[in-house]
Amino acid sequence: PGWFSEISPMWPGEAHSLKVEKILFQGKSDYQNVMVFQSSTYGKVLVLDGVIQLTERDECAYQEMITHLPLCSIPSPKKVLVIGGGDGGVLREVARHSSVEQIDICEIDKMVVDVSKQFFPDVAMGYEDPRVVLHIGDGVAFLKAVPEGTYDAIIVDSSDPIGPAQELFEKPFFELVGKALRPGGVVCTQAESIWLHMHIIEDIVANCRQIFKGSVNYAWTTVPTYPSGVIGFMLCSTEGPPVDFKHPINPIDVDDSHSETRKPLKFYNSEIHTAAFCLPSFAKKVIDSK
Numbered sequence: 001p002g003w004f005s006e007i008s009p010m011w012p013g014e015a016h017s018l019k020v021e022k023i024l025f026q027g028k029s030d031y032q033n034v035m036v037f038q039s040s041t042y043g044k045v046l047v048l049d050g051v052i053q054l055t056e057r058d059e060c061a062y063q064e065m066i067t068h069l070p071l072c073s074i075p076s077p078k079k080v081l082v083i084g085g086g087d088g089g090v091l092r093e094v095a096r097h098s099s100v101e102q103i104d105i106c107e108i109d110k111m112v113v114d115v116s117k118q119f120f121p122d123v124a125m126g127y128e129d130p131r132v133v134l135h136i137g138d139g140v141a142f143l144k145a146v147p148e149g150t151y152d153a154i155i156v157d158s159s160d161p162i163g164p165a166q167e168l169f170e171k172p173f174f175e176l177v178g179k180a181l182r183p184g185g186v187v188c189t190q191a192e193s194i195w196l197h198m199h200i201i202e203d204i205v206a207n208c209r210q211i212f213k214g215s216v217n218y219a220w221t222t223v224p225t226y227p228s229g230v231i232g233f234m235l236c237s238t239e240g241p242p243v244d245f246k247h248p249i250n251p252i253d254v255d256d257s258h259s260e261t262r263k264p265l266k267f268y269n270s271e272i273h274t275a276a277f278c279l280p281s282f283a284k285k286v287i288d289s290k
């Protein structure tokens with residue numbers, strides 16, 4: 001009873017608050033503080049080091065967009081790697097693609113996996129897919145061990161640059177991602193907010209344009225419980241068969257993406273895929289000029 005406020009130096013002077021019904025879990029892993037609470041109006045909420053990672057009510061927007069923007073942009077994704085994403089939501093979305101044969105996930109914090117399985121079964125259901133192989137460890141070390149050109153798609157579902165995910169926003173990591181992708185392979189990363197982090201986005205875009213010689217595009221969507229209510233994604237492809245991120249050639253239709261066990265898509269569709277790449281002028285100026 002009371003309120004949780006998401007106060008962070010990453011978004012100074014503002015805080016999003018959610019009414020708390022009950023705290024369900026509090027723990028400290030080797031990497032971060034982990035908390036789960038029942039909110040009054042957004043379902044259960046997962047919080048890492050005081051930052052909201054997902055809520056049951058709006059997680060669909062983030063998990064569906066970060067997954068289907070890349071996977072619907074290439075003809076037939078077979079091998080997919082998820083860096084981060086320990087809650088399992090991205091796995092649930094990748095599993096909707098019948099062409100996919102192998103889903104590797106590398107999550108540094110096992111407590112996030114265990115807590116998600118215990119409190120967020122509809123999110124962690126992604127782990128039940130037989131194509132999923134879970135690696136607990138650091139994404140940089142994992143990528144260093146991956147043979148060149150292994151993956152069709154890599155999804156970097158990270159937290160923010162303060163904390164264990166910091167290295168996932170730096171150039172050496174993007175270089176390793178580029179090497180692990182096949183020619184014409186795609187990467188999609190969590191790329192912060194155009195309202196809060198244009199400077200971080202500017203650096204990410206500059207690094208990506210140096211490393212990825214295919215397409216480099218920024219997309220964004222609405223997630224009410226993330227600061228400023230929006231979150232962005234960096235979509236890049238390696239040199240090779242051209243990728244046009246703005247026009248999904250491998251559409252995942254709302255009706256054929258679910259089954260008796262799987263719930264239908266709540267957020268993603270082909271129109272919102274294309275619309276996600278339309279940017280306000282203040283962001284276009286920075287992103288398109290890099």
Ligand SMILES: NCCCN[C@H]1CC[C@H](NCCCN)CC1
Nearest residue numbers: 053054085158159192193226227
């Ligand atoms: N699978 C869900 C993981 C959530 N990823 C991130 C969690 C932290 C969040 N902060 C938003 C900071 C303002 N851009 C971004 C998404």
